[in-house]
Amino acid sequence: MFEFRIIAECPVTGARAGELNTPHGIIKTPVFMPVGTLATVKAMSPLELEEINAQIILGNTYHLFLRPGTEILSEAGGLHEFMNWHRPILTDSGGFQVFSLARLQKITDEHVLCRSHIDGSQLIMSPEWSMNMQGILGSDIAMCFDQCCEYPASHEKAEEAVNRTALWAKRSRDYFMAHNDPERQALFGIIQGSVYDDLRKRSAEEIIALDFPGYAIGGLSVGESHEAMYHSLDLLNGIMPKNKPRYLMGVGYPPNIVEGIARGVDMFDCVMPTRNGRNATVFTHTGRLNMRGASHAHDFSPLDSECDCYTCRNFTRAYLRHLAMTGEILGSRLFTWHNLRLTISIAEEARDAIIAGRFPEYMKHFTETFHDGDEE
């Protein structure tokens, strides 16, 4: 279980196409993974997710711990059964909430003392807590409990996060090996280090030394420039083991995905397609569009003529803008549907190009046609 096979590699960039085995099926990489924090990819049913070829989705340990909680999830027989999604699931450890809910907590090496963002009640997050919860969730891929550091952060702060992440990675692994089932669940390590080369390198070495079946790059896409992100990816591309899957956490802006793939990344996840979709911003092959814009009022063309999604096959921009302006639920659904399909299809296109030996051409074409900022 969990063997990762590289099928093709781009000789120019180092981009890879692979297959990752999991108990719920094979994942073809590069892959984009929709985020389903609370046991639902917001606005999408499992049927629809299958329709857009979502191979694997995310769930979140912290949020699911609060609601519905361990009791109901274990009664349900795990997250797959609970939400009726039978393809692979990756669960985030709650480490990101150490970053995003930082105001509500006190962090020590021992644990994170946290106040629930829902009712203010106290809870303790730790590597052991996270592994236990992820065991109950029964995800195919579990993540180490890490500390994601804010940006910008001083070298000192970033180093603290690197040290703690290494300490917690070891504790995550030890607890996981003793209590979880490595045949049914893989535990991935997470590399931190902010934008500091020495810290990235050290973090990578420390995490890789613990020998995980896959490695994630955390602490990026938190506000740093694209150049800084790409620089860190270049550095890590030379350090991370080639025979293990690599997961760039939190990245979903289309150009970032393509650039990430070119730097040897296999897996991506991001709330951007779903959140921006609900907020009426869509991505196309040529850029980004705010669908509330008056310029679409009389436009009876599809969102993206190259897209094969349900939204693009059936609805005009004029109608979609109308849904956005009236705040109709269908608008949120159709925009999410499109954004997810588009993001997933970019990973698919890149994979096809790698296998066909024309990834550099694909990337060149993508970069030339996708305009940063708004479309055209």
Next chain:
RNA sequence: GGUGGAAUGGCCGAGUGGUCAAUGGCAACAGACUGUAAAUCUGUCGACGGGAGUCUACCAUGGUUCAAAUCCAUGUUCCACCA
């Protein structure tokens, strides 16, 4: 026909002598969103000007006052109740 009440910026609606180009909300326009405290948040929103500022504005006309969206008179329209 009588009595009482009301008329404010695209809409709703505060304001009842100067600090009012006028609170709020909606609509509109624009922007943000990267391991989800987000179907959320931010900005603009009378005209002209880069700005200081100038002009036109709170139903209409006239008046009181240094000063009126605010007070008075008349008119117009609308609402409620009574006949």
